[in-house]
Amino acid sequence: MKSTIMATVSAARRAKQTVSTEFLIPGQLSADQILAQLVQHVRLSAEPARTVRRTFYDTFDWRLYANDVIIEDRQDGKQRTLLWHSLSIGNKGNNGGQTVSAAPLRFAKDLPASQFRDRLEAIIEMRELMPLLQITAQVRWLRVLDKIDKTVARLVIETSTVRRRQGSKAHPLPDRVVVMPVKGYQKPSVKIVSLLAAMDLATTSEDVVLTSLALVGHTPGDYSSRLDLQLDPSMRSDQAVRNIMQRLLDVMLANENGTRKGTDTEFLHDFRVAIRRTRSALSQIKGVMPERTLNRYKQEFAWLGQVTSPLRDLDVYLLSFDDYRDSLPESERANIEPLRDFLLRQQQREHNALKKSLGSARYRRLMQDWRKFLKQSVNKNSTLKNGSRPIFDLARERIWKTYRRVIREGEAIDAGSPAEALHDLRKNCKKLRYLIEFFQSLFAAKKIKTLLKTLKSLQENLGDFQDYEVQVTTLKQFSQRMVAEEAAPTETLLAMGMLIEGLERRQQQARDEFSDRFKQFAQADNRARFQNLFALPAVINKDGKA
Amino acid sequence: MKVIAAYNIKGGVGKTATAVNLAYQAAREGAATLVWDLDPQGAASYYFRIKPKIKGGGKRLVRGQRDLDDFILGTDFECLDLLPADFSYRNMDIFLEHSEKPARQLRRLLRPFEDEYDYVFLDCPPSISLTSENVFVAADALLLPTIPTTLSLRTFKQVDKFFKQEQLDTIKLLPFFNMVDRRKQLHRSIIDAPPDQLTGLLQTHIPYSSEVERMGVHRAPVGEFAPRSRPELCYQALWQEVKKKVAK
Numbered sequence: 030m031k032s033t034i035m036a037t038v039s040a041a042r043r044a045k046q047t048v049s050t051e052f053l054i055p056g057q058l059s060a061d062q063i064l065a066q067l068v069q070h071v072r073l074s075a076e077p078a079r080t081v082r083r084t085f086y087d088t089f090d091w092r093l094y095a096n097d098v099i100i101e102d103r104q105d106g107k108q109r110t111l112l113w114h115s116l117s118i119g120n121k122g123n124n125g126g127q128t129v130s131a132a133p134l135r136f137a138k139d140l141p142a143s144q145f146r147d148r149l150e151a152i153i154e155m156r157e158l159m160p161l162l163q164i165t166a167q168v169r170w171l172r173v174l175d176k177i178d179k180t181v182a183r184l185v186i187e188t189s190t191v192r193r194r195q196g197s198k199a200h201p202l203p204d205r206v207v208v209m210p211v212k213g214y215q216k217p218s219v220k221i222v223s224l225l226a227a228m229d230l231a232t233t234s235e236d237v238v239l240t241s242l243a244l245v246g247h248t249p250g251d252y253s254s255r256l257d258l259q260l261d262p263s264m265r266s267d268q269a270v271r272n273i274m275q276r277l278l279d280v281m282l283a284n285e286n287g288t289r290k291g292t293d294t295e296f297l298h299d300f301r302v303a304i305r306r307t308r309s310a311l312s313q314i315k316g317v318m319p320e321r322t323l324n325r326y327k328q329e330f331a332w333l334g335q336v337t338s339p340l341r342d343l344d345v346y347l348l349s350f351d352d353y354r355d356s357l358p359e360s361e362r363a364n365i366e367p368l369r370d371f372l373l374r375q376q377q378r379e380h381n382a383l384k385k386s387l388g389s390a391r392y393r394r395l396m397q398d399w400r401k402f403l404k405q406s407v408n409k410n411s412t413l414k415n416g417s418r419p420i421f422d423l424a425r426e427r428i429w430k431t432y433r434r435v436i437r438e439g440e441a442i443d444a445g446s447p448a449e450a451l452h453d454l455r456k457n458c459k460k461l462r463y464l465i466e467f468f469q470s471l472f473a474a475k476k477i478k479t480l481l482k483t484l485k486s487l488q489e490n491l492g493d494f495q496d497y498e499v500q501v502t503t504l505k506q507f508s509q510r511m512v513a514e515e516a517a518p519t520e521t522l523l524a525m526g527m528l529i530e531g532l533e534r535r536q537q538q539a540r541d542e543f544s545d546r547f548k549q550f551a552q553a554d555n556r557a558r559f560q561n562l563f564a565l566p567a568v569i570n571k572d573g574k575a
Numbered sequence: 576m577k578v579i580a581a582y583n584i585k586g587g588v589g590k591t592a593t594a595v596n597l598a599y600q601a602a603r604e605g606a607a608t609l610v611w612d613l614d615p616q617g618a619a620s621y622y623f624r625i626k627p628k629i630k631g632g633g634k635r636l637v638r639g640q641r642d643l644d645d646f647i648l649g650t651d652f653e654c655l656d657l658l659p660a661d662f663s664y665r666n667m668d669i670f671l672e673h674s675e676k677p678a679r680q681l682r683r684l685l686r687p688f689e690d691e692y693d694y695v696f697l698d699c700p701p702s703i704s705l706t707s708e709n710v711f712v713a714a715d716a717l718l719l720p721t722i723p724t725t726l727s728l729r730t731f732k733q734v735d736k737f738f739k740q741e742q743l744d745t746i747k748l749l750p751f752f753n754m755v756d757r758r759k760q761l762h763r764s765i766i767d768a769p770p771d772q773l774t775g776l777l778q779t780h781i782p783y784s785s786e787v788e789r790m791g792v793h794r795a796p797v798g799e800f801a802p803r804s805r806p807e808l809c810y811q812a813l814w815q816e817v818k819k820k821v822a823k
Contacts, residue, residue, distance in 0.1 A: 110605055172651070178794075179624035180651040211649035212656055 050222050052230040054204040060169070060186045063206065063228060070224055071217065073184070076170045081105045083164040085114065085238055086134060087249075088156040089287060089296070094249045096152050099161070099238050102134050105168075111145065116236055134158050135292070155348055157293035162245045164191045164202070164237070173217050181214040182221060189237075193245040200244045202237065206230065252283055254299040256306070259470045262421035262574075267317045267407045269420035273310055273467050275403045277303045282396070288337075289387060291380045294344040301341055304334050309463040313427060316414030322402065329395045336386040340379040342503065347372050356531050357524060364524040371511050421567070424468035429563040431461045436556075439547045448498065451543065455491035462488060472562055473574050480558055487550040490542055497536035501529050576688060577821045578695045580714040584730045586701035589720045589753045591618040592787050592797075594698040596807075597718075599796035600814035602655035606693035609647065609656045613667070613710070614700040617660035623650045624794050625659050632663035636684075637670040643684055644691075651795070656692075668705040681709035703737060711743050716821045720753035720781075721773075723765035731773060745774065749820060751813065752780035777820075779813040781806055 054060065067073060082104040087093045093100060097117040103110045111134065132139065135157050137150035166189035173182035185207040190199040206225060210218035226232075242249055258276050260269050280303040287296025308330045311323060350369055354362050386392060407416070415423050438454045462484055469477045508525050511517035517525075549555075581594040594610055602608040612619040617627025629636055629646055636646065647656050671677045685695060699710050711717065719734065721727045731750055738745045750773050756762050769776055781787075784806045786797050793800045797807045 177624050180649075183653075213648035 049207050049209040050218075051233050052206045052208075052225050053233045054206060054230060058228070058230075060188070060204060060206070063225070063230075064171075064186075066228060067184075067221065067224060071221065072174045074172045074174055074178075076172075078167055078169045079106060081166045081168045083166065085161045085164075085241075086158040087161055088153050089159060089293070090156070090252050090254065090299075091250045092153050092156060098152075100134070100149065100158060101238075111140075113145070113148070114238060116239065155293075156295050160194060161247055162191055162193055162238075162241050163195065164189050164241060165199075173221065175217075181211055182217040183209040183211065184221065185209065191241040191244055193247075197245075200241075202241065202244075205233070205237075254280055254302060256466050256469075258467075260420055260468065262471050262569075263419045265407060265411075265416065266314070266418045266420045266423045267411060267413065267416040270310065270314050270317045271403050271407070274307060274399075277307045277310070278396075278400060278403060281307075285387065289384055291384075294341075294348060297337060297341055297344065297383075301334070301337050304330055304337065305459075306463050306467075308334060309460055310467060313431070313460055313464055314415075314423065314467075315427075317416055317423075319413070326395075326399060326402075329391075329399075333386075333392070333395065337383060340376065340383050342499075343372055343376040343379055346500075346503075347376060353528055357527055361520075361524045361527060364518070364520040365528070367511070367516060367518060367521045368507065368525060371507065371514075371516055420468070421471055424464070424471055425563045425567070428461065428464045428468065429559070431457060431464055432559050432563065435461055436551055439551060442543070442547070444544075448494075451491055451494055451540075455488070455495055458484065458488050458491060471574065473570065476558065476562055480555070480562070483550045483555055487546045490539055490546040494536055494539040494543070497532045497539065501532050501536070504529050504532070576685075576690070576692050576695060577716070578685060578697065578714045579716045579718060579817065579821060580697040580699055580710045581718045581720065582697075582699040582707065582710060582714075582734075583719050583721070584701060584703050584707075584733060585727060588722055588727065589781070589787070590614075590701070591622070591698050592790060593718055593720050593753065593781075594696045595619055595622050595790070596787075596796050596798070596810040597814050597817065598655060598694070598696040599652065599798055600811060601694045601696075601818070602652050603798070605654060607654055607691065609658060609688065609692045609695045610650075610698060611658040611695060612660035612698050613664060613706065614660055614698055615662050615664040615667075616700070617662070619698040620657060620659040622790055622794055622796070623657050625650070625657055627660040627662065629659060629661035629663070633661050633667055634663065634670045636661075637667075637674065637680060639684065643687065664700070667700075671705050671709060677705060678708045678712050681706075682713040685713055703733070708741070711738065711741070711747075714747060716749050716817065717747050718817065719748060719750040721750045722754050723752050723762045725761075728765070728770060728773070735772070735774070748775050749777055749817065750775060751777035754783040755780045756783040777813065777816050779809060779816050781809045781813065 054063065064073070084102045084104075086100045086102065094116070097115060099114045099116060101112040101114045103112055136155070137146055137153055138155075140146040140149070166187045169186040171184040171186070172180040173184065175181045186204070187207070188204050189202045191202055192199045208218050208221050208225070239249075256273075256276060258273060260272065264272075281300055284296040284300040284303070287293055288300050290296070308327065311318075311327050311330065347369070350372070354365050357365060411417050435454065435457050438450070438457060442450050442454065462481070465477060465481060465484070504525055508517060508522055511521070579597070581590040581597075583590055591614070598608050598610045610619055610623075612627065615627075620627040625648055631641070635641060636643065643658065647658050649655075650657050671680050674680050676683075681697075688695065697710055697714060699707060717734075719731060721731060731748075735745060735748065737743075738748065752766055752769075755766060757766075766780065782805055784804070786801045786804045786806050789800070790797060797804060797810065801807055
């Protein structure tokens with residue numbers, strides 16, 4: 030197979046100029062009958078029929094689909110090409126491609142540097158591509174020729190079946206004819222289109238990929254880590270909290286297998302976010318669960334958070350490893366590579382440990398019991414403090430209280446405050462963020478968006494401050510362990526020292542930026558927004574939202 | 576978009592075959608590719624079975640009264656388009672002279688295609704003229720097919736000197752040996768020890784071959800009728816090399 034190629038985003042725009050017309054062949058007609066009629070009017074030259082295998086990919090969380098595109102890996106004879114299959118109206122079908130070598134398609138970073146890769150990576154980032162379905166097509170290519178044998182239009186006749194994966198049930202797709210004009214030669218295509226229409230062939234604009242997804246039982250967009258939960262303001266709080274928890278449990282379960290497999294780091298990430306949110310809900314939304322149950326699950330989810338944490342830390346390190354390396358002077362970059370090897374070994378070790386935890390009786394019991402608890406109907410005569418209160422009231426109360434705490438703590442921080450003060454503030458910001466996200470459906474989306482924006486900006490700053498510190502600490506630990514394992518040449522240790530210095534500088538920068546970011550968050554307009562939404566008597570709009 | 580010109584002061588060194596065969600390689604990899612046949616003889620157009628005719632001639636084209644895009648035609652190959660030659664191109668210098676910034680007209684004309692094509696190949700007429708100066712400015716790389724003979728080497732020096740005089744970037748110059756005949760002692764000795772002044776010399780060289788000559792009979796790139804022939808394999812290798820150079 031040939032090595033790789035510069036990809037063509039431009040082909041997309043180019044393809045738009047020559048719009049193909051697609052026809053479905055009705056059952057009573059065969060492709061041969063159609064061709065027999067066409068050759069009476071145009072000169073055709075047929076190439077031997079080929080089998081083309083088209084596999085379509087997206088990430089687990091449908092990132093490509095969300096961007097109106099699907100990646101196609103097309104095997105046509107010996108040639109393998111990746112294609113950008115657009116799903117958006119007006120720009121449908123394939124455009125832009127890249128020939129690839131034999132390796133299976135997995136991560137954007139595995140592709141050679143090209144516009145295609147950049148475009149793909151901008152959407153899927155670090156996520157792994159997963160095959161959605163496979164279309165096997167018998168394809169006949171025909172050229173329409175003029176008097177001097179110049180190609181003036183192209184015809185494609187396809188008979189195809191679709192299956193979810195190799196070996197699963199094949200569903201037949203309707204046969205189709207595609208008329209593709211050649212730039213600058215409109216007339217021959219127009220002629221063929223009208224000939225086909227005269228034979229009672231109907232044009233189709235439906236995308237074969239979308240049809241196929243439904244046929245093999247995929248529901249695009251059926252997974253998202255977002256908390257897109259609709260709550261009713263008058264719902265009992267104990268029930269509403271269970272709904273939230275159920276949604277979080279679903280996210281955990283959806284990411285379990287991917288976490289076990291361990292090739293795509295984001296499964297574990299989503300898994301952990303759901304754990305953290307669950308823990309936050311357990312401790313933040315008070316008086317809606319019996320004390321004993323609450324304590325047990327607090328403890329168990331804390332355990333789950335703990336056992337998933339070491340692997341995530343290593344994942345984060347490795348995901349940003351290239352950035353770290355590039356922050357070093359060029360002469361030092363090679364020296365840091367032993368650290369990467371060390372991290373990869375640790376990652377393997379921690380992944381095995383995590384698999385063990387996920388296979389343990391403790392984990393199984395936790396998931397089973399938790400699911401059972403969430404499914405139970407709530408006690409109508411609850412004696413819990415907040416059990417039967419409408420969730421709207423409880424949500425506002427909790428958010429307002431946490432918000433005021435954030436403001437209080439933030440205002441107390443000055444240049445001389447210890448790092449712990451910022452860490453505590455970071456934790457409370459996170460609690461606030463989760464609370465707002467849990468309950469966002471109770472409030473007007475636009476208002477929530479504005480609030481979250483300033484909060485996110487503050488969280489980013491606090492997060493950076495914390496991350497750099499953690500990284501410095503772990504780098505120091507790594508270097509000790511590498512020395513103990515005799516896996517660290519002196520140059521590597523020196524390079525790691527430079528990394529640490531760089532990180533400390535960045536941490537200081539984050540510290541310097543803090544007061545500005547906090548000021549923005551705590552400014553009067555923003556305060557008024559929080560107050561209006563969560564503290565003052567609620568004003569309910571027509572849509573039932575505050 | 577990368578603009579790659581096949582150029583030499585000397586005629587008959589295989590410029591058109593270079594442009595056509597390399598454009599064919601690029602398009603086969605799925606890159607949107609355009610060949611602009613700038614040579615009034617129209618050989619590239621002929622190879623693609625397209626009449627060397629521009630409605631209104633080169634004058635109209637340079638004046639920009641119509642969109643260049645309207646003159647572009649699809650070839651027999653997917654992703655590969657051609658902007659045909661026209662006999663009036665023999666007066667190209669005169670059309671160009673009548674504009675502001677005469678040396679930058681080609682570049683201006685190509686600008687709208689920035690997002691349309693990945694590669695534009697310019698098949699240039701021999702000579703050193705205002706047209707070629709336009710090519711020097713517009714191109715990201717200038718491929719110089721060079722027959723390994725003394726005279727051919729001299730022409731490289733002339734181009735190199737011109738570039739230095741006009742303060743053009745000599746890094747664009749990519750000479751390579753073309754129509755190499757290993758039976759000839761002179762060819763062999765030059766190939767085996769290329770002169771130092773051939774800066775930027777590409778590794779790949781294209782052998783002298785009847786397959787390349789037969790392009791005129793088949794009216795197609797070599798890969799189309801002799802896919803496993805030696806010159807075709809050499810063009811493939813040359814394209815990989817050129818692609819890497821222009822990517823920088």
